[in-house]
Amino acid sequence: MILVWALATMVVAAGLAPFLAARLGRATGYPLAAVFVAVLAMVMSQYREVVVDHETIEYVRPWIPVLRASFALRLDGLSLLFSIVVLGVGALIMLYCPRYLSAGSGHGRLFGILTFFAAAMLTLVLADDVVLLFVGWELTTLCSFLLVGGRGLAGAKPATRAFVITAGGGLALLAAVIMLSVVAGTTRLSEILQQTDVIAESPLYPWIGALTVVAALSKSAQLPLHFWLPDAMVAITPVSAYLHAATLVKGGVYVLLRFSPLYADRPLWHLVLMAVGLVTAVVGALFAMQQHDLKSILAYSTVSQLGWIIALVGVGTTAALAAAALHTFAHALFKATLFMLVGIIDREAGSRDIRELEGLWRVMPITATLTAFAALSMAGIPPFVGFVSKEEAYYAFLSTSDADWTPLGADWTGGLSAGIAVLAASLTFAYGFRILHGAFGGRIAQRGLYEPSAAFWLPAAVPAVAGLVLGLYPQVLNPLVTRTVVDTAFQVSEADLALWHGFTVALALSVLTIVIGGALFVRREQVEDLVLRVRLPFTGAQVFDRVYEGAIRFGADVGRPARSGATGAQLAWPLGALVLLAGVGLLWLRDPPPAPLPTTEAGDWALVALLAVAVAALAGVGNRLAALGLLGVVGLVVASVFLSLGAPDLALTQVLVEILTVVVAVLVLRRLPLRFRRVARPQQSAAAVLAVASGLTVGTATYLLTGRRERSEIADYLLVEAEEATGGTNVVNTVLVDFRGLDTLGEVAVLAVAGLGLLVLLAAPRERDPAPAGPIDTLADGAGVVFRIAGRVLGPVVVLLSVWLLLRGHDEPGGGFIAALVAGAGVAIMQLPRGPDAGPRLPARPLIAAGLGLAAVTGALGFLDGSYLRPLTGELPVLGLKLTSSLVFDVGVFLVVVGLVVAALDRLASGQVPVAAGDGDRR
Amino acid sequence: MSVAVAVAVLVAGGVYLVLQLGLVRVAFGFVLLGHAANLVLLASGGVGRRTAPLVGGATDEEIATTADPLPQAFALTAIVITFGITVYLLALVAAGADDDPSAEKSPAGEPDPARSEASAADETEGPS
Amino acid sequence: MNALLPLVVAGPLLSAMVALTAGSPRLRRALGLVVPAAVLVAAVALVTATSDGDVLVAQVAGWPAGVSISFAADLLGALMLALTSLLVLVCMAYAAISGDDRDPYYVPLALVLSAGTFGAFLTADLFNLFVLIEIALIPSYVLMTRTGSREELGAGRIYLTVNLTASTVFLFGVGLLYGTAGTVNLGQLVGAGAESGGVALATGVLLVALAIKAALVPVHGWLPRSYPYPSPVVTALFSGLLTKIGVYAIFRVYTVIFSGESRWDVVVVVVTIASMVVGVLGALGETTVRAVLAFHMVSQVGYIVLGVGIGGVVGLSAGIFYLLHHTVVKTSLFLSAGVVERVEGTGRIDRLGGLARRQPLLGVAFMGAALSLVGIPPFSGFVAKYVLIRAGVVDGQHVAAAVALVVSLFTLLSMLKVWNGVFWGGEPTRDDRLAPLIPPRGMVVPGLVLAALSLLVGVSPEWLLWLSDRAAAGLADPSTYATAVAG
Secondary structure, three states, X not given: OHHHHHHHHHHHHHHHHHHHHHXXXXXXXXXXXXXXXXXXXXXXXXXXXXXXXXXXXXXEEEEEHHHOEEEEEEEOHHHHHHHHHHHHHHHHHHHHHHHHOOOOOOOHHHHHHHHHHHHHHHHHHHEOEHHHHHHHHHHHHHHHHHHHHOOHHHHHHHHHHHHHHHHHHHHHHHHHHXXXXXXXXXXXXXXXXXXXXXXXXXXXXXXXXXXXXHHHHHHOOOOOOOOHHHHHHHOOHHHHHHHHHHOOOHHHHHHHHHHHHHHOOOHHHHHHHHHHHHHHHHHHHHHHHHOOEHHHHXXXXXXXHHHHHHHXXXXXXXXXXXXXXXXXXXXXXXXXXXXXXXXHHXXXXXXXXXXXXXXXXXXXXXXXXXXXXXHHXXXXXXXXXXXXHHHHHHHHHHHHHHOOOOOOOOOXXXXXXXXXXXXXXXXXXXXXXXXXXXXXXXOOOOOOOOOOOHHHHXXXXXXXXXXXXXXXXXXXXXXXXXXXXXXXXXXXXXXOOOOOOOOOHHHHHHHHHHHHHHHHHHOHHHHHHHHHHOOOOOOHHHHHHHHHHHHHHHHHHHHHHHHOOOHHHHHHHHHHHHHHHHHHHHHHOOOOOXXXXXXXXXXXXXXXXXXXXXXXXXXXXXXXXXXXXXXXXXXXXXXXXXXXXXXXXXXXXXXXXXHHHHHHHHHHHOOOOOEOOOOOHHHHHHHHHHHHHHHHHHHHHHHHHOOOOXXXXXXXXXXXXXXXXXXXXXXXXXXXXXXXXXXXXXXXXXXXXHHHHXXXXXXOOOOOOOOOOOHHHHHHOOOHHHHHHHHHHHHHHHHHHHHHHHHHOOOOOOOHXXXXXHHHHHHHHHHHHHOOOOOOOOOHHHHHHHHHHHXXXXXXXXXXXXXXXXXXXXXXXXXXXXXXHHHHHXXXXXXXXXXXXXXXXXXXXXXXXXXXXXXXXXX | OHHHHHHHHHHHHHHHHHOOXXXXXXXHHHHHHHHHHHHHHHHHOOOOOOEOOEOOOOXXXXXXXXXXXXXXXXXXXXXXXXXXXXXXXXXXXXXXXXXXXXXXXXXXXXXXXXXXXXXXXXXXXXXX | OHHHOOHHHXXXXXXXXXXXXXXXXXXXXXXXHHHHHHHHHHHHHHHHHHOOOOOEEEEEOOOOEOOEEEEEEOHHHHHHHXXXXXXXXXXXXXXXXXXXXXXXXXHHHHHHHHHHHHHHHHEOEXXXXXXXXXXXHHHHHHHHOOOOOHHHHHHHHHHHHHHHHHHHHHHHHHHHHHHHHOOOEHHHOOOHHHXXXXXXXXXXXXXXXXXXXXXXXXXXXXXXXXXXXXXXHHHHHHHHHHHHHHHHHHHHHHHHHOOOOOOOHHHHHHHHHHHHHHHHHHHHHOOXXXXXXXXHHHHHHHHHHHHHHHOHHHHHHHHHHHHHHXXXXXXXXXXXXXXXXXXXXXXXXXXXXXXXXXXXXXXXXXXXXXXXXXXXXXXXXXHHHHHHHHHHHHHOOHHHHHHHHHHHHHHHHHHHHHHHHHHOOOOOOHHHOOOOOOOOOOOOHHHHHHHHHHHHHHHOOHHHHHHHHHHHHHHHOOHHHHXXXXX
């Protein structure tokens, strides 16, 4: 329970921080530090149970049962160790912030995210559920991004690199986590770690291991992914000290320590970690030698030190795990100190370049002393804790030979790894002294520098002194380290930390280290020249940016086809896809379709031939009006096909639609040049190929998949029951209005919106300019007389005809739609003679609204008989006409269609050509 | 069979037209494709039975040879919907949306070299 | 209750016509907000009613099943209804704040659009599905080309023609399906694709049409070419509703007709992998905020439909959860992008910068939604990614899982491109920056609300995962659905 409180406190504090900062400004650090200390106290209150009684504090409550993920926290030695680092260093950083930050407000974001980061880090190290652990992991990455990138121009790029690299590692971890939970059947970390044998049998076992390693190496900035860490140093010092030295980068170490039981007996696991770790330790140290900016030196030093720790994890013996735990602790102490002090120097002297800094020890003795403490600890000089941990490490590396996983007779492994370790340590010694000498040695150059006030250096002094004390009395750490080994190696081996172990091989190595390191420092000029010469031709950051930009350019190419504005180029894809699928499908058609029933009659072929001719002509013709005529022909042929197939309603509709389409098209075409634009040859042939292919596939599919079964039950039902059920004898019409009224309602809605679309798109002309010459105008004057009479006489007749069609529709071919089209034709006829620019007789919008509204409302009447659109029948007193709700429904249809026609005529017939069109079309 | 051929003809013609420059011909192409779709619908009912589904006093024999009314209703609805969309498509032409990639612009108004350059390429490339 | 199902279509249609004739903008706005709100309430009721696996059915016009058009609400349909009505509500609110609804046609058209969408989630009749899709599409054509500007017309031309192609293909499919199976009622088509190759092929044609509408590779081009161009709220509305019809229909048609048939899964997996990859790369290459987001939809649709390819309750559940999550998040992003364009007068990434300082709240909204899109905890996107990849591992689809994983890293890149370009980095230099406009107060809120919703779901995903699981169970075993619909 205490664990939840600890977490909750941090989260709440993070939430409140911005509001505090609004009041207190930079001083917000003090109350927050208090919070950190309080939470540390909460955790430490469990010290006794965990470390002395070897108990484990647990808290579990269900979180996502569906995924068997639980909100499980667990405090054991390992978690405790990391929690102490996270909270302890966090408190110091919070104390450090107020004096470091500029006065004034605006630090709310920083304090909020820093505190939230601590909470995330705490989640990571306390989680006993792999999902929760991953959440913590990702949140730390995110906080790092926000903290590094919040620094305006300079921050964005490095922040992005850091985010992408570590998030990539995060994905690896996610994959590992998912596989683990699937294989082990649980997401509880403690349970997973108990099932090594089960997991080891899964084929995913090696993948899990590899992905975990990748994740850890990216987070802990190991070669070749190390480059994001030095980049991230653009962040302000508190961030660098806290995230990028003490805690975040230790996340990888933590996960490796956690998961190492799973791979304890896998040589590859150990070898990879040792190899990467030792190489990074050496190379990182070399990079540190190349730097002149104190912060960069520290950054590469961190890379190197993390390599050192990971190599120890790789060794995997109890001694090694103990050393890793100890060094994690020691490194947090001295590296946080160094960063804070560098921050002080930066603030006071205004530079971090050791070539500019000179003899600061004269003006800042305290700062100098503290730096010395930390640097010596880092260099592994007694009596600092760094020395103790290095001794342990040497001992551990030597123990490689007799690790369980080491193949027999490979005794040289211990010597080799220890040798490389010595090299790394010597380099560390060298750049440790380089820092000291570079910043504080020599004669004072700058004037007017003073020791900063105690409030500034005190936060750094605490860990520096702690490093000394723990160096003198390392025994106090024994229980914690012992417990940590229990949690990571699953076996008890009492840690025996001491400043003086007597004359051991490790001691000899330490001496050797100091000798070599000393030599390197004394001959630093030559060494510097040497290391500067081995610089790589490119940096990881450059490679990253190269790849990033490459990806963007590649993306632009990938997206190019989609960016085409040519309809042909866009339509080719779906059509091609259809041909492909249908073609392949037809070839794969498993069961041969049943034999075709007799469907074709002699007369059909004539129509088909006619159709073919008309279509071919339409495809070929270049004159718009000719094309329009041919389109009409095709429509009429299709209509007669319908008729021949026993679909009079369809045929009638087709004819009327054709007429209206042609009318509309004429109105549009008069705005366009007479001839179609020419198209490039290759495009023509490509189009032809695709056209033929589509024709063949769809035709074949139609042949194979239709006309091979008896009439469907639904059809039989309709033919037999329709009259009985609806009182209508025109079954098609009854289907439209009685059985499937919803389709018809939808169809009406489509027409209604199409009409509205015309009103929107071709907004009513503001000032009426004379229309360009077109067929209609010529009608309007001269020959128009005939039409004027036609309009007066024929129009009304047609409208009456339409009403008659509307009424009979239920029993004979007709119905609301057909009637409306006829009426529309009537309106058109009445419109024609009055020329294009005379306003319409009928207002389109109300017609449409009323029609669709009426249809929808009529449908609701059906509820009287239990269902929407249920047709109702009732006698109408006047002239005994049978009134059905279907008829009213049809009236709605009628109104909408008329509205559409009116809208089309009104907007298209008017001479107004939208400005947008202007030149565009007359090219 | 004959219907299948008719469908093939209409689809071929329609596809050819929709792949042309100029929105008018594209619209015409869609009209043809619409015809094809309606024929497929009719065929799906089985065009062996061709008596019009007007069952006023129809005998059982007549009923037996009567065409399937359901796909006819489908086709009717489809015709109307296609008509509505075709009208709007033509309205787009009237508003000046005639196929004209070279005059493309990027969103928010500024000319975008990559885009115009890309679309200019398409003018000649065509379907690919 | 069941009999009222068709009202989700008729209600909005009728209100649209009222709004059309309504003189006062206030009434229009009220209708625009009340209608989706009412549907949302009804949808939530439906979710509770169907969460135990029940399927509510209405035979519209009260004829026998197969003759009538069947409306059926199962949990999936109810969830989609709730989701989309919520998004319509949010978009209407946004339009009310931004002033987009001053156009007297905006609300009516949006209502018709939602009518079609709502219906599509409930109908169990494939031809009726075609009609409803058209109801949703035609207003979208008008909304896409509302202003008649060159950009809109250019985009509208592509948008309309490609969708018209899809509709035609869909008709072919319906025809062939009726030709082989003799019915278009989903209740009567369960497993038909497993029994007859003809039906399978016809269904394949249907699925091509639906894939076009869902913008799966290789038939995705129209979406990135059209979505960035109309006014932002329209883009948001489309992304929330239209492509989702296609995706939903793929889930429904595939699982019903291919029930008990898994040999086509591999095709789905291949297509979705291609979509994930191509979509994210295309997004990376785009130059405006909305273009990046639009192209990225292709990638995300790949993730969603991958759930179908993986199949089984695990896969389908993951797909459904991803669908719900992604719809919310992407809409939020488009709305935020709209605010960006309103503030800065442009959506071009290279002309923007430093917006996070001037519009911190907008920054929060965008960052939250973007992180969710990438799949960073504690947002819903993380859970979605987790369950989907987990489903892949469980089902042994390791390649697909790996691709999904890697692609999400590129998603991060694309979002960082926008974030660094628009919200961080230096102020755009005066001369190439259009005069910054003051956005109407509260314009950020809709996007923020949706981002917050994503966060809420991410922190406590249990309830939604549970619902997705139940919905998936209904798809994996459509027998209940079938008996309920076909009687």
